[in-house]
Amino acid sequence: MWIALIAAGLVVWALKNLGYLVPPRFVEGALMTRVAGLVTVALLASLVVSQMLQTGMGVGLDARVPAVGVAAILLYFRAPFLVVLLAAGAVAAGLRFFGLMV
Secondary structure, three states: OHHHHHHHHHHHHHHHHHHOOOOHHHHOOHHHHHHHHHHHHHHHHHHHHHHHHEEOOEEOOOOHHHHHHHHHHHHHOOOOHHHHHHHHHHHHHHHHHOOOOO
16 A cells, blocks of 8 residues: 555656646646636535535435535625625534434
8 A cells, every 4th residue: 555655646746747847838828727717616616515415435415415505505695704604504503403404
């Protein structure tokens, strides 16, 4: 396992250093800036969804799903971020407290 870990580290290090060889005209263009922004959002969204639905070895619905739904609605209406966090936390805590969802 250590050999695989060291090999993966070396591959990541090599890829990072290969990035310095890319000409700046490819990296600084408007298209690349837009693609980088969209990829970042897509990766973060997929992480949120996978963490939200994952329970043990399967997929399950618990109090996190409605909490993220409330957060999404509040963010759509441009509520302050602290309000979004407090509301989502209150929804999850309330559902768990009353035994409606685990």
